[in-house]
Amino acid sequence: MTALGKLLRTTAFQLTLVYLLVFIIFAASLLGYFALNTRRLITEQITTTVDTEISGLREQYNLGGIRRLVIVVDLRSRRPGSSLYLVTTATGEGLAGNVGSLEPGVLDHPGWLETNYRRLEAPEGSDHHALVQVVQLPGGFRLLVGRDLEERERLFGIIANAGQWSLALVIVLGLAGGFFVSRRVLARVEAMNETAQTIMAGDLAGRLPVAGTGDELDRLADRLNAMLQRIEALMYGLKEVSDNIAHDLKTPLTRLRNRCEQALRGSPDVAAYRAALESTIAESDDLIRTFDALLMIARAESGQARDNMTEFDAAEIARDVGELYEPLAEEKGITLKVEAPAAAPVRGNRELVSQALANLVDNAIKYAAPNGKSWNGVPAEIVVKAGNDGERIALSVADRGPGIAEADRGRVVERFVRLEQSRSEPGSGLGLSLASAVARLHGGELKLEDNQPGLRSIIALPRAGPAGAG
């Protein structure tokens, strides 16, 4: 398609054309109405004037006969800007007046008519148009009175002229404007098209250009960019998952396979086989657990778990999870306390939030007291809290252990990241990523803070408003 063809096919240009047409029709009818009315008004004025003159002249005739009429007409004819006068005998012989020539037969028809005439002194060929009335006087004389129509025609001409010019101007300006606007729109849409093309070709980092004017195209571009951002994040997540699966699931699979091979290679001993099989089952159970956690994270991140959202009390979750883990903590010599005095309404997936909090408590129990019952002399203690944090509900787990260095805090939320010091503990390394994915699914976030000493992990969730009670 040619550039012009493209331009003519834009919605903006087509709209311009439609508006232009509507405007032209409107303007033309307005001008026409105006011109016709003016013409009618002028005509009326002429007929009134002529009527008055005729009745005056009739009176003169009645008073003093033809002699007096001729004198009066002669007088009036000489005034500048005078009307047209002609007094003739019944045979058409001129007696007085300022009309030199007329169209033939005019005088034979009494009444109103339009005719061409020439004034007495005017040169040959300078004919004018006039509106005249012819009356029959008693005694066979004829009287013609009229007014030149020059004025009326000139005015009409001016209006017609102005109309033509302004219409031409409107068309030119309208077309140019439409052209300009369409080109601008087209250029921007074209830029968007090109970006979309590169994005489709695989460059997910591309973003649509935003002109910064805040108009509808900008808003559209903003929305699409936000969408692209989300798609990119999802794609990145997917890639990350597959990379991690490749790494962290293949490693235990390899271990599993090696163990089986080793058992087969060794001496055929029932006890050894049994031990190998048992460790194979244990290893595959771990694999299943990791796999489940990955699936759940993927599900939470893609927003699929949004179906099962209900309103529940986060304080109750804190108490339940605390109660579930309290004996385990006690066994490890850790004091576990729950502080959830007031109701903390949250709308979401109860099961997922419970699991996220359970993961945080589980982590705290694993890392709160690396060498027994205390860390650096501080007795091991875990506080599970549910409460208000401004507009949000915060579910937090705080320990007094070694914590996580600030530089590492962002990293540990990623899938499978396990800091060196935690390698010895069992676990898939997915606990924090799951908690983070769950928080984001609910429109909240997972924050890791310094508990001075220790780590405080916080799941901040939007508070369920009273409106959301249903």
Add this chain to the structure above:
Amino acid sequence: MRLLIIEDDRDAADYLVKAFREVGHIADQATDGEEGQALALDGQYDVLIVDRMLPKRDGLSIINTLRSKLVETPVLILSALGQVDDRVKGLRAGGDDYLAKPYAFSELLARVEALARRPGKRGEETVYRVADLELNRLSHEVSRAGQELQLQPREFRLLEYLMRHAGQVVTRTMLLENVWDYHFDPQTNVIDVHISRLRSKIDKGFAQPLLHTVRGAGYMIRDGAR
């Protein structure tokens, strides 16, 4: 116990039939939905094990048909779709229990046995008794050899569940689902600690232990003298 396994993977079904026979149950198998439904409608079985994704007729619609024809045989849904919402969907469709693949046979066995006895009279009894251990469900009192025991509310529910299934293996996930109402797998075995607490309250100081650990499967309360 007579079981019907509706599962389209022949290997998996054969394995289950064999495994159930080894522990003394009779198991039939059907490899597609229509055959499974026809067999299940006979009503000759104690428990049905139904896969969700089956050729010809899916598992949930089989359950629907059974329930609409007033066949109340307990159904355990066995499915690769194991997320919380899948489970909710399966139970809403009329399933009595839900187990995600892959599973441990000991887990499946424990659940099937629990289901087979489910409608029994145990559910309506006010007082559960195992040897000299007594649990009153109305007054929430627990005593052993006439001596009253102080239990926390959760410990009470744990013991109640174990005693309702006295003589049967109860797995950790069954406890987590039925006592705590959680369907996820806590990474550490928190249940074990709760059990050992409970055990210290009901067995400590008594010659005969009642709460047993079944290796590789779970726990069981039974009268050791039997």
